[in-house]
Amino acid sequence: MIQFEGVTKTYKSGKREVHALNGIDLTVGTGEIYGVIGFSGAGKSSLIRTVNLLERPSAGTVKIHGRDISALSPKEIRAARKDIGMIFQHFNLLTSKTVFTNIAMPLILSKTPKAEIRTRVTELLEFVGLADQADKYPEQLSGGQKQRIGIARALATNPSVLLCDEATSALDPQTTQSILDLLREVNRKYKITILLITHEMAVIREVCDKVAVLEDGQVIEQGTVFDVFSNPQHATTRRFVRSVMNDELPEKLLKQIRNTDRQQPIYRIQFTGESVAYPLISQLSRRYDLELNVLFGNITELQGIPYGNLIVEFSGNPAEIQRALLEIRNSPVLAEELNSYAS
Amino acid sequence: MLVDREQIIEALWETLYMTGVSFGFSLLIGFPLGILLVVTRKGHLLENEPVFNVLNAVVNVFRSIPFIILLVAIIPLTRLIVGTSIGTTAAIVPLVFYAGPYIARLIENSLLEVDNGVVEAAKAMGATPGQIVFRFLIPEARSSLVLVMTIAIIGLIGASAMAGAVGGGGLGDLAITYGYQRFDTGVMILTVAILVVLVQGVQTGGNVLSKKLRRS
Structure with missing residues (x-):
């Protein structure tokens, strides 16, 4: 020691x-x-x-x-x-x-x-x-x-x-x-x-x-x-x-998003360990009336633990989005709002 | 020519004797002195400013005195050590005073060239200062040490020729007494030629040995 x-x-x-x-x-x-x-x-x-x-x-x-x-x-x-x-x-x-x-x-x-x-x-x-x-x-x-x-x-x-x-x-x-x-x-x-x-x-x-x-x-x-x-x-x-570890949106894509009028929330979703296998995106879009647009994604391994990282744009009814987010919070997946990307 | 073969061989022998013996004694003084100049300097193994400053000054003083002056200046000391101030053996004393500090500087420079990383690695494996000097610094510098010793020997051959001027014997003595004072151009050319061959030989030998020791 x-x-x-x-x-x-x-x-x-x-x-x-x-x-x-x-x-x-x-x-x-x-x-x-x-x-x-x-x-x-x-x-x-x-x-x-x-x-x-x-x-x-x-x-x-x-x-x-x-x-x-x-x-x-x-x-x-x-x-x-x-x-x-x-x-x-x-x-x-x-x-x-x-x-x-x-x-x-x-x-x-x-x-x-x-x-x-x-x-x-x-x-x-x-x-x-x-x-x-x-x-x-x-x-x-x-x-x-x-x-x-x-x-x-x-x-x-x-x-x-x-x-x-x-x-x-x-x-x-x-x-x-x-x-x-x-x-x-x-x-x-x-x-x-x-x-x-x-x-x-x-x-x-x-x-x-x-x-x-x-x-x-x-x-x-x-x-x-x-x-x-x-x-x-x-x-x-x-x-x-x-x-x-490349886990940021490419600069060009970022500009594109900023240039549109879309004001949809963008979230970074992190999967670690077993949650990597969790089919979150498809479940959410099936269960709620939402368009989930994956802007960026990658998966790597850290100390033998799989680690995934998605940047997702949520578009749809705000109330539906809130419900979807609540479900994410109750799942083993981490989500963090990246609204600064769009604003 | 005013000299015969025997005289030339004797003079050559005297030159070799003066150079060899004074190189031995100079090494005895210069080697430890060179090591001390390295290890007592700032940031080194046995950093000691007063010791370094004194040694550094002493070496510089002796290195500043022209050999021809040194030759005369230390006559009393020469007489004290060898009993006489004239002759081949007497010439060795000033030669040692001349070459000792010179060799110390040469060795100092050689050892300082060794990559500090080697010293760091040695310390990291728990080597004592003595082990660092003798197992790391000196072996790593050996190729360069051979080259600088070659320079020292050639310097001594030159200086020993000057010692001839005060009755030290050797090839220099022959060149001055016969070649210069008695205008015997033949003797002059012959002695210079022998000295050239001698210096060439030493330099070539040094180069070959140094190359053999160099592994990089």
């Missing part, structure tokens, strides 16, 4: 003070994959570095399994770091060492017996799918393979926490997918708590259980990935969600 309590980080640049982190409170539960998203400069990089004290908080505490890490002596910090693996955007491998030695490095530093190192590294090479590349040098491998070395190296000391610093930001979409799959496997197989930072909402949707949105050194929104994606509260969060 990682607990951030009032974590603040202030840099002095000349006479100006820059607040990279401004009172962060966050709890990452054991075994979770927790994603922190934000635009560049939001403070994500500082935040993740306070966990293994690559950056020391100016105020506040970071506790790992209940222990305040910044109160430790240098020697204890080094010991604690062996329990916290870290992977990086640019991999940070040793170009002068083979793949094998790169992965073995944390064990060499702890003076682990050679035979033990060989067993462990062979096992890790197998796990990340690089068993046949042991004697190559990192520069001979692709970006995805380099990140696999990074992951294997981070796992060498059997850590309980893995920090991922923009681990897929330098990779193409396909490679990103394979690395995210690997991270999920790390989480499941070794029960490792993962804290990752990213600026890509797709990464959050793909692997995270929970998400926090960071802006100007503050957490502006946090929750399960499902909740935050299906019901974003903050404008910045909405921008991030929109970057991966």
